[in-house]
Structure formats: structure tokens, C-alpha cells
Amino acid sequence: MNDVLICSECHSKNRVQRVPGGQVPVCARCHAALPWLHDGSDASFASDIQAGVPVLVDFWAPWCGPCRVMGPVLEEIAREQAGKVRVVKINVDENPQSAARFQVRSIPTLLIFRDGEAVDSVIGAVQKSVLLQKISAASGARLS
């Protein structure tokens, strides 16, 4: 499960394989926290939602208009909140099991996981500030 994460600080590409529990990926060159955006799947879902920080899971599909609105918002959150959140995108067409397991009936549905447990959810396109509040509540710390 290789992710290529681009550092917001020095723009170097980092190939990230496995992040030890409780840690977040950092840039090999400048050691800044990396925007942690990951394309998840049914096969890897259980590990996709495990992280030392809240995990925001986006159930989406390419044909869904509101999902396309949320895409850049999620990328922004991953970049601006690097080190404080992991963003996982689940394409529901390719990964129906995860969507069914969490009873995703309309997309986008965003679930927030903490320590592998779903702690909050948002259905439909929402403002970035709404998501930040929920991530903040899940992490127990304020995000700037």
C-alpha cells in the first residue's frame, strides 16, 4: 500500500508505505508532517482507518456532483491539517463492501473515525468549517 505524499513545505515526493501506530508520516527531507491523503479500498479498510489521528473517510463516486465539490475541500484539509488528520477516499463503486457495512445510502457520506471507531458522520456536501469542527471534536484538540 504505497502512497506518494507531496510535502507542502519543500514539495518533495515521499513514498510512504507503513506508518507505525500513533505516528503520522513526515517528510524525509524537511521533516514536516505530510498531507495524509489515501485512496482506500475494501481490502485495506480496516488498516485504512487506523491512525494516531482522526481519520476522515470520504465515500464518493466519480459521477457524483457533490462529491466532486468535496474533493478539493478534502485535499485542502489534508494539506492544512497535516499531522492532525488522515483523509481516506473510498470509491463506493469499486468498494461496495465498506459502503454497505457503514450503511452509506447517499454520497458523499463522510465518516470520522477515532481509534478505528466511527465517532461522527456527515451526509452531503458541507462547508470545510463543519468538517474541521468535527475532526477537532474527534481529536479532542483544537485545530487552527
Ligand SMILES: [Zn+2]
Ligand atoms: Zn518536506
